[in-house]
Amino acid sequence: MADITLVEAVTQALAYEMRHDPDVIVLGEDVGKDGGVFRATVGLLDEFGPERVRDTPLAESMIAGLAVGMAAQGLKPVAEFQFMGFMYPGYDQIINHASRMRNRTRGRITCPVVFRAPYGCGIHAPEHHSESTEAIFAHIPGLRVVIPSSPARAYGLLLASIRDPDPVIFLEPSRLYRWSKQAVPDDGKALPLDKCFTLRVGTDITLVTWGAMVKETMAAAETLAKEGVSAEVIDVATIKPLDIETILASVEKTGRCVIIHEAARTCGVGADISALIAERGLMYLQAPVQRVTGYDTIVPYARLEKFYLPSEKQIIDAVNKVMEFA
Amino acid sequence: MNVIATFEIAYYQYLNEASLLVETLPSDLKNPHELQKIYRLMVLLRTFDSKAIALQRTGKLGTYPSTRGQEATFVGIGAALQKSDVFVPYYRDVGVLMQRGVKLSDILLYWGGDERGNYSSMAEDFPYSVPVGSQPLHAVGIATAIKIRKQKRAVLTVCGEGASSQGDFYEAMNVAGVWKLPVVFVVSNNQWAISVPRSAQSASQTIAQKAIAAGLQGEQVDGNDVIAVYERVSQALKRARETNEATLLEIITYRQSDHTTADDASRYEPQGVREEEWKKEPIERLKKYLMNTNAWTEEQEHALHKECASDVEKIVHEYINAVPQAPESMFDHLYETLPDIYAEQREHVSHKEAVAHG
Numbered sequence: 001m002a003d004i005t006l007v008e009a010v011t012q013a014l015a016y017e018m019r020h021d022p023d024v025i026v027l028g029e030d031v032g033k034d035g036g037v038f039r040a041t042v043g044l045l046d047e048f049g050p051e052r053v054r055d056t057p058l059a060e061s062m063i064a065g066l067a068v069g070m071a072a073q074g075l076k077p078v079a080e081f082q083f084m085g086f087m088y089p090g091y092d093q094i095i096n097h098a099s100r101m102r103n104r105t106r107g108r109i110t111c112p113v114v115f116r117a118p119y120g121c122g123i124h125a126p127e128h129h130s131e132s133t134e135a136i137f138a139h140i141p142g143l144r145v146v147i148p149s150s151p152a153r154a155y156g157l158l159l160a161s162i163r164d165p166d167p168v169i170f171l172e173p174s175r176l177y178r179w180s181k182q183a184v185p186d187d188g189k190a191l192p193l194d195k196c197f198t199l200r201v202g203t204d205i206t207l208v209t210w211g212a213m214v215k216e217t218m219a220a221a222e223t224l225a226k227e228g229v230s231a232e233v234i235d236v237a238t239i240k241p242l243d244i245e246t247i248l249a250s251v252e253k254t255g256r257c258v259i260i261h262e263a264a265r266t267c268g269v270g271a272d273i274s275a276l277i278a279e280r281g282l283m284y285l286q287a288p289v290q291r292v293t294g295y296d297t298i299v300p301y302a303r304l305e306k307f308y309l310p311s312e313k314q315i316i317d318a319v320n321k322v323m324e325f326a
Numbered sequence: 327m328n329v330i331a332t333f334e335i336a337y338y339q340y341l342n343e344a345s346l347l348v349e350t351l352p353s354d355l356k357n358p359h360e361l362q363k364i365y366r367l368m369v370l371l372r373t374f375d376s377k378a379i380a381l382q383r384t385g386k387l388g389t390y391p392s393t394r395g396q397e398a399t400f401v402g403i404g405a406a407l408q409k410s411d412v413f414v415p416y417y418r419d420v421g422v423l424m425q426r427g428v429k430l431s432d433i434l435l436y437w438g439g440d441e442r443g444n445y446s447s448m449a450e451d452f453p454y455s456v457p458v459g460s461q462p463l464h465a466v467g468i469a470t471a472i473k474i475r476k477q478k479r480a481v482l483t484v485c486g487e488g489a490s491s492q493g494d495f496y497e498a499m500n501v502a503g504v505w506k507l508p509v510v511f512v513v514s515n516n517q518w519a520i521s522v523p524r525s526a527q528s529a530s531q532t533i534a535q536k537a538i539a540a541g542l543q544g545e546q547v548d549g550n551d552v553i554a555v556y557e558r559v560s561q562a563l564k565r566a567r568e569t570n571e572a573t574l575l576e577i578i579t580y581r582q583s584d585h586t587t588a589d590d591a592s593r594y595e596p597q598g599v600r601e602e603e604w605k606k607e608p609i610e611r612l613k614k615y616l617m618n619t620n621a622w623t624e625e626q627e628h629a630l631h632k633e634c635a636s637d638v639e640k641i642v643h644e645y646i647n648a649v650p651q652a653p654e655s656m657f658d659h660l661y662e663t664l665p666d667i668y669a670e671q672r673e674h675v676s677h678k679e680a681v682a683h684g
């Protein structure tokens with residue numbers, strides 16, 4: 001089995017599920033012949049034909065609303081938005097319809113759609129192609145927000161998201177699309193949603209993160225180990241609903257926590273995790289929770305993005321600060 | 327210069343303002359029994375509508391959007407739809423929904439503030455859409471599924487003329503054209519979007535011609551003529567089912583009411599217009615025709631009104647006596663299975679005392 005990248009794992013999951021479930025339909029801009037601008041849907045048109053792999057007219061609200069209608073008929077649409085920054089025209093359809101259809105019909109009509117989008121900065125893309133606005137979806141009742149950070153988790157979590165009976169926002173860190181490779185058996189095995197993944201076990205401090213920041217966080221944990229600090233690394237993966245139990249159990253063990261995310265700081269998901277730790281786990285803490293995040297600024301254009309993204313050093317500095325509390 | 331595109335917009339009327347048939351009666355409606363059935367529904371709708379307004383005025387119902395004067399539009403659409411079709415409504419569509427298995431007591435439940443009002447519909451029909459103009463996109467999604475499955479069914483969606491200014495409205499027609507989808511878009515042009523008149527909504531001569539840019543057929547229909555509405559909607563549905571061609575029908579009517587019970591049209595509606603428009607009102611128009619053709623009598627009229635009043639009383643009784651939802655039910659259909667993290671909030675609200683805020 002050849003090792004595959006995160007984006008190839010996305011394609012592998014889509015193809016697997018389309019082979020095994022005729023109700024799965026892929027739609028979006030350029031998802032057909034082109035295979036998507038990141039090639040996430042490459043080969044699907046040839047294998048499944050234009051009825052199931054649909055290039056849509058260029059209108060994001062339409063992509064989202066169309067998916068709501070298709071899902072109500074029992075199809076399982078996987079709708080691709082070309083970049084997260086272009087999801088916003090579809091936001092009305094996602095919030096006002098997808099997220100609440102089950103609730104407002106008391107379960108009569110449901111909305112098992114996956115809304116996929118590449119997200120995050122660090123790929124030197126033009127303006128609007130680097131957004132990390134997962135918090136505005138995480139705020140919405142009725143949605144799930146799922147973010148993979150490795151090829152294996154992209155495969156397993158995407159399968160789980162397609163099979164989930166409710167709408168899922170599936171955000172793929174574009175910075176990790178081709179960053180690493182790993183063997184991902186095409187066995188159709190889904191990974192659990194609504195669960196954190198503990199990527200590294202440690203005893204001194206809990207590092208909570210998701211998406212592309214898993215990369216810097218794991219590197220920081222590695223460096224810290226050499227300095228004698230044992231860090232536990234948690235990939236939240238499903239940021240809505242939050243598996244706070246796993247985070248609390250870790251914080252109970254370590255007594256310290258740093259939350260790392262790429263998105264802007266204010267009202268980021270880190271704020272909510274920090275609040276939950278304060279509400280439910282204050283007595284475990286030996287030091288204040290720290291956040292290492294993107295700045296409260298517009299994501300800068302390519303030349304400054306390396307200053308925007310939280311660095312491994314920032315994470316280490318935050319950890320050292322927290323470790324100084326006796 | 328060469329003219330490379332021209333278009334025509336037809337206007338359809340069967341029964342004119344003087345209740346004279348100006349076209350041959352469609353064959354579906356030749357048996358007087360059919361028009362009597364339609365007439366009964368229009369009278370029931372108006373009786374229900376007046377009652378709903380009265381309930382709101384006495385504090386027993388929330389904000390309610392009246393359909394007074396638009397009965398032909400909605401009853402005509404409902405009569406033309408087949409059971410196997412899918413209906414995607416907007417908030418003024420009670421006249422259709424009552425023909426789609428929705429209990430009128432549930433319509434009251436909905437406007438009374440209870441989600442269960444959206445439950446008792448035909449399984450595939452959508453509930454009301456409140457975000458103006460967003461639902462045509464659901465219709466094209468449903469139509470896509472129907473087409474993928476090679477079924478001979480159609481989807482029909484309704485919105486107001488104000489909604490036709492929304493991007494979603496155009497996006498839906500556009501994809502219906504490119505993908506050849508079995509869908510019918512109906513614009514119920516009642517001349518007002520709350521306080522904004524049709525003339526301030528679009529400089530387009532007709533709303534119907536907005537179809538042309540999407541590659542669809544568009545036409546205008548007299549919305550106070552239930553025969554025209556029934557026939558043109560039936561034809562458009564047939565085209566959708568048989569040839570996957572979408573149609574836009576602009577149905578011209580007049581809102582003989584405030585926008586909703588929360589509105590006061592006297593702030594903006596020019597004096598006298600409503601009265602002038604009332605002369606074209608749909609129920610009297612059909613009644614006269616039925617009487618002129620000896621298909622209706624004053625005795626039948628009297629009996630019908632009594633029957634509708636008593637039906638509506640029963641509906642109101644059922645509505646007033648509905649068992650309230652438990653407070654924790656607000657969590658019960660949020661997800662298929664409530665995620666653990668919300669269990670505590672569900673538990674909390676189940677013990678919470680209701681507090682009236684303002």
Ligand SMILES: Cc1ncc(C[n+]2csc(CCOP(=O)(O)OP(=O)(O)O)c2C)c(N)n1
Nearest residue numbers: 418456457458486487488489516518519520
């Ligand atoms: C997206 C959106 N914007 C604004 C409103 C508030 N609103 C409710 S009805 C309405 C007017 C709609 O007019 P029209 O589409 O002509 O339908 P009508 O009510 O006349 O049948 C407005 C502005 C809304 N519900 N949704």
Ligand SMILES: [Mg+2]
Nearest residue numbers: 486487518519
């Ligand atoms: Mg209107």
